[in-house]
Structure formats: structure tokens, C-alpha cells
Amino acid sequence: MSFELGLNKKTDLVLIVLVLLLAGFSVWFYTGKLKQVQDDINRVQAEIVQEEQSIETLSGEIKEREQALAQNTLFLQEKVPVAPLVDQFLLNLGRIQKETDTFILNIHISHQDADGLRPAPLEPQDTDGAAEGHIDGEGHTDGDDGQPDAVPQVDSGENPGLESPELELEPGYSQPPLDVPENVKQVTYSLTVAAPDFGRLEQFVSQVENLPRITKVEALSFAGLDELSAASAEETSLTFRLDVATFYVAEMDNLVADLPQAEFLAPSGKENPLFGGVLRSSDREDTAPAADKDSSAADQDHAAVGGADQAGDSSRFVQEINDLTYYVLQAGAFDTLKRAQRAAEHFQVKGWPVFIQQEILPYRVYIGMTASFRDALALAEYYQARGVEVYLRPFNIPPLADRHVAEGEAEMWHRFVMAGDELIRIYSQAAVHGGLAVSGENVPDVQDKQHSFAAAARALSEKLDPHLAELTGAMTAATEQGLKHLDDYEKTGKREHLVRLHEAVMRYLIAYEKLISALTSGSK
Numbered sequence: 236m237s238f239e240l241g242l243n244k245k246t247d248l249v250l251i252v253l254v255l256l257l258a259g260f261s262v263w264f265y266t267g268k269l270k271q272v273q274d275d276i277n278r279v280q281a282e283i284v285q286e287e288q289s290i291e292t293l294s295g296e297i298k299e300r301e302q303a304l305a306q307n308t309l310f311l312q313e314k315v316p317v318a319p320l321v322d323q324f325l326l327n328l329g330r331i332q333k334e335t336d337t338f339i340l341n342i343h344i345s346h347q348d349a350d351g352l353r354p355a356p357l358e359p360q361d362t363d364g365a366a367e368g369h370i371d372g373e374g375h376t377d378g379d380d381g382q383p384d385a386v387p388q389v390d391s392g393e394n395p396g397l398e399s400p401e402l403e404l405e406p407g408y409s410q411p412p413l414d415v416p417e418n419v420k421q422v423t424y425s426l427t428v429a430a431p432d433f434g435r436l437e438q439f440v441s442q443v444e445n446l447p448r449i450t451k452v453e454a455l456s457f458a459g460l461d462e463l464s465a466a467s468a469e470e471t472s473l474t475f476r477l478d479v480a481t482f483y484v485a486e487m488d489n490l491v492a493d494l495p496q497a498e499f500l501a502p503s504g505k506e507n508p509l510f511g512g513v514l515r516s517s518d519r520e521d522t523a524p525a526a527d528k529d530s531s532a533a534d535q536d537h538a539a540v541g542g543a544d545q546a547g548d549s550s551r552f553v554q555e556i557n558d559l560t561y562y563v564l565q566a567g568a569f570d571t572l573k574r575a576q577r578a579a580e581h582f583q584v585k586g587w588p589v590f591i592q593q594e595i596l597p598y599r600v601y602i603g604m605t606a607s608f609r610d611a612l613a614l615a616e617y618y619q620a621r622g623v624e625v626y627l628r629p630f631n632i633p634p635l636a637d638r639h640v641a642e643g644e645a646e647m648w649h650r651f652v653m654a655g656d657e658l659i660r661i662y663s664q665a666a667v668h669g670g671l672a673v674s675g676e677n678v679p680d681v682q683d684k685q686h687s688f689a690a691a692a693r694a695l696s697e698k699l700d701p702h703l704a705e706l707t708g709a710m711t712a713a714t715e716q717g718l719k720h721l722d723d724y725e726k727t728g729k730r731e732h733l734v735r736l737h738e739a740v741m742r743y744l745i746a747y748e749k750l751i752s753a754l755t756s757g758s759k
Contacts, residue, residue: 299577308493309568309626313447316494317487319346319422320448323497324481327446328424335438340474341427348420418486423453424479429472436475443479454478492597493568496628556652556751561630561659561744562611564603566623575600586730587618588666588737592745604630604741606660610667632748633755640754647695654688655710659743662717666737670725678722685718706750713743 308317321344332339430436436457443450457475566582566589569575575591575598582589582602592599602625603614615627640648661681665671671678692711696704717739724732 308490309565310624312490312493313495314449315419315482315484316448317484317490318494319420319481319483320494321422323495324422324424324448326497327448328426328443331439331442332428335430335435335442337428337430337435337439338472339426339428343425345423345425346420347423348417416484418484419482420485422481422483424481426477426479427474428477429474431472433473436473440477443477448481451480451482452477453480555649557634559632559652559656560606560608561632562605562608563601563628563630563744564611564614564618565599565626565628566602566618567600568597569600570597572598574598582623586734588734588741590738590741590745594749601741603737604744605663605667606656607664610664614667630744630748632751635751635755641698644695644698647691647698651688651691651695651707654684654691655714655743655747658684658688658714658717659740662714662721662736663740665721665724666733666740669733671721678725681718681721685714688714703750703753706746706753709746710743710750713739713746717743 325342328339328342331337428436428439430439440452440455444452455475455477457473567575567578569578572591572593575593578600579589579591582600587602590601590604592601602618602623603611605611605614611627615625618625658681661671661676661684671681689711692707696707699707717736720732720736720739723729724736
């Protein structure tokens with residue numbers, strides 16, 4: 236009995252020792268092996284999560300940049316627009332012609348698909364096609380895209396000077412065909428140019444190649460001048476032929492609003508003497524029935540007594556308001572308001588003025604508006620020096636006609652618009668140059684101008700429908716806010732007040748554009 240009890244104790248002791256050894260081995264194995272492996276797994280998983288977050292962040296930034304680039308085509312279209320813009324390219328050629336002291340004798344224009352296309356022939360081709368025009372240095376245009384004439388201008392015949400037997404052209408150098416997408420079209424300009432010497436030739440070609448728009452010189456040929464046979468012999472100009480290609484992307488009408496703008500000379504208003512379908516005003520008076528003349532005499536007398544000044548005021552107001560020009564600096568155009576707001580927040584963080592035009596697509600982000608082109612140019616240079624590409628253009632305001640102004644209200648409109656314009660010019664100049672020192676004004680003078688403008692706005696609003704009155708109120712509120720920020724800046728010198736002043740200028744001009752648009756659309 237005692238033997239069995241001792242055996243049981245030994246067995247229990249062995250079991251306890253085995254259990255302790257197994258537990259110790261488990262602890263050692265876990266801490267020495269499994270724990271280390273588990274720590275490695277946790278570390279790798281944490282690294283994976285961190286890398287995934289980094290990839291997601293980078294992917295989001297890349298996507299945002301791609302979307303911004305896709306939506307903001309203003310600057311891309313400086314290189315490849317979505318329309319031929321033949322007129323603007325001709326303006327560039329005219330400018331280059333003047334700067335290099337050369338003379339473009341002849342231009343042949345052809346529109347083609349750019350896919351795998353080889354350079355067009357150097358010799359001028361038939362001009363019967365609807366998409367072709369023939370241009371010489373005399374000043375006419377014929378059948379491109381309806382844009383205003385540019386230098387050089389168009390003629391329907393060949394320039395007889397080009398077929399001179401003395402001109403022998405060497406074979407031109409031609410580059411291989413381009414590999415471009417299917418919807419990219421090409422406009423080829425075959426130029427014949429006279430230059431005083433080879434240096435001017437080089438300048439002409441170099442300036443054409445260095446235009447902001449992508450321009451490809453496809454072929455160039457010329458012949459050297461003959462040696463002079465006598466000391467008194469006259470030197471002749473060097474004539475060369477040049478094939479230049481520009482490109483545009485077709486079938487992208489949704490981006491037409493971002494096309495580059497150009498300034499054209501205003502039409503001269505001359506009548507075409509070869510077109511007899513319209514009688515002059517004197518002809519209409521001479522051919523009017525006598526009864527009509529008699530019946531209108533009383534009306535004319537009445538107008539002379541009570542309406543002449545009114546009509547004159549209306550015409551004067553319309554002319555002066557159409558002469559007002561403002562300039563805008565656009566920093567982007569987006570298809571969604573969220574993206575426009577994100578861009579605006581980016582500029583606000585930098586402490587710059589910003590305004591989003593939300594009425595029509597695309598949503599345009601403005602970071603400056605001025606009443607002076609010089610100030611707008613200075614602002615554009617300021618932003619570009621800080622890596623921000625801006626698009627400087629005139630702010631589009633619909634033109635008025637006499638019929639848009641209600642009878643008896645022309646003088647009221649004149650006082651209101653001109654007083655507001657005077658204020659905005661002071662405010663925009665102060666916002667750009669830092670206060671009133673440049674303008675020579677002082678705050679009390681500006682306050683008097685503000686009171687005059689507010690009084691003119693109240694008097695006019697009583698005559699208008701609620702919608703137009705609301706817009707005049709928005710313009711008045713913008714000028715009042717501008718005066719407050721201007722006064723605060725003059726007192727404190729803090730730049731943030733100039734930023735708010737600039738934003739007030741933008742709010743005024745946006746409201747002004749809405750007001751004129753509503754007026755010209757028929758609202759009274």
C-alpha cells in the first residue's frame with residue numbers, strides 16, 4: 236500500500252515536471268519564435284497599410300491634376316486650339332512680316348487631316364474648294380472661316396510676279412509625316428516671302444517656329460541672289476517659299492469657350508458700292524411718298540420740341556457705355572462647381588483675391604479684374620512670376636443699342652453707370668498699387684463719389700423691374716464694401732483689406748455684366 240502511494244507521488248511529480256517543461260518550452264517558443272514572427276507580420280502589415288495610403292494619396296493627386304488639366308484647356312489651346320483660328324495666325328504672320336522687314340507676296344491656305352499627312356506641294360493649288368483661300372499682299376480675304384481680315388490679305392488670282400523666269404528655286408527640304416490622333420486637323424500655309432537678305436529670312440522662319448502655337452515648318456526653298464555685274468547694279472530681294480503647318484483638334488465644341496482671344500481692328504463702317512440692294516438714308520427720303528412726308532412732319536416737329544434732347548442723351552449714353560472696357564484674369568475653367576471651389580480655396584490660402592462665376596458652364600475662376608489694361612498686365616506678370624498661369628482677356632459685356640434704354644431713362648442710366656465706373660477704376664487701381672497714393676484721391680473724396688453713385692442707383696431702381704433693381708443693388712453693395720475695405724487699408728495698412736477690395740471690384744463687374752445682359756435681352 237505504501238509502495239503504491241509512493242509510486243503515485245512519483246508519477247504525479249513526473250507529470251508536473253513534464254507539464255512545467257512543456258509550458259516552459261511553449262513560452263520559450265512563443266517568445267523566441269512566434270512572437271518575433273507575429274511582430275514581423277504586424278510590421279509588414281502596417282507598412283502595407285501605410286504604402287496603400289500613400290498610393291491612394293498620390294493617385295488622388297494625380298487624378299486631380301489630370302482632371303484639372305483636362306478641364307483647364309485655356310493654356311493648352313494656346314498651343315493646339317479646337318478651331319483653325321486662321322485669322323489669328325494671319326495676324327501673327329503680319330506682325331512677323333513687319334518686325335523682320337520682309338514682305339509676304341503670296342499665301343495659299345489648305346485644310347487637311349493631319350493623320351499621316353505629308354507636306355503640301357509648294358506650288359499654289361486650285362482655290363475652288365470651300366476650305367481654301369488665296370492671299371496676296373494687297374489686302375483681300377476669301378473663304379476661310381468668316382473671321383476679320385488680317386495682314387496679309389486675300390486675292391482670287393495668282394501673283395504674276397511669282398512666275399518670273401529669273402526665279403529658280405532649289406528643291407525644298409521636307410520632313411517625314413506626322414503621327415497624330417485622328418481628330419487632329421492640319422492647316423498648311425504655303426508662303427512666298429521676299430526678304431532683303433538671308434539674315435531677315437532666318438529671322439522670319441525663327442519667329443514663325445517660336446510662336447506660342449505649335450507651328451511646324453514642313454518645307455523651305457530659296458535661291459541665292461545673282462552676283463552684281465556692275466557697281467551700279469541694283470540689288471534684288473531674296474525670295475523664298477515656306478510651307479508652315481498649324482494644328483487644331485476638331486469635334487470638341489465643348490471647349491470652344493476656352494479658345495485664345497485676339498484683338499482685331501474695329502470695322503470701318505464703309506458701304507459696299509457694288510451692292511445695290513440697300514438704299515442710303517437720303518435715297519429712302521427721296522423716294523418716300525409725299526403723303527408720308529406730310530404725315531410725319533407733325534411728328535418731326537414734336538420730336539424737335541420735346542424729344543431731341545432725349546434721343547441725343549440715349550445715343551450719348553449708349554456710345555459711352557459701349558466704350559467702357561474691363562479686363563479679367565482667369566485662372567481656370569471647370570465642369571463642376573466642386574473643382575472650381577477647390578481651385579479657389581488654393582488661391583485663397585495664398586492670400587489672393589478670387590471669384591467663381593457660377594451662372595454658366597464652365598465654372599470660371601477669376602483671380603483679378605481691373606479697369607486698366609496696364610494694371611491687368613502687371614497682375615498677370617505677378618501671378619506668372621509665382622508659377623500661376625493666367626489668361627488675360629477683356630471682360631465680355633454685351634453691347635447696348637438705343638432701343639435697350641427706356642424712353643426718358645437714358646440720363647439716369649448714364650449717371651448711374653458712369654459714377655460706378657469712376658468708383659471701380661479708383662478701387663481697382665488702389666487694389667493693384669496699394670492704396671490711394673497712385674490715384675491722388677483721398678477717402679473723403681471717394682466717400683462723396685460713393686454717395687453720388689448710391690443716389691443714382693436709388694433713383695434708377697425706382698424705374699426698374701425687381702430683377703434689374705436687385706442687380707443695381709448688388710452693384711451698390713459691392714462699391715460700399717469696397718469703400719469700407721479701402722478705408723480699413725488706409726487706416727491699418729493690412730494687405731488683406733486690398734484683397735477684399737479687389738474681390739469687391741470683381742463682384743461689381745459680375746453684377747454689372749448681368750445687368751447689361753438682362754437689359755439687352757429685353758428686360759425693362
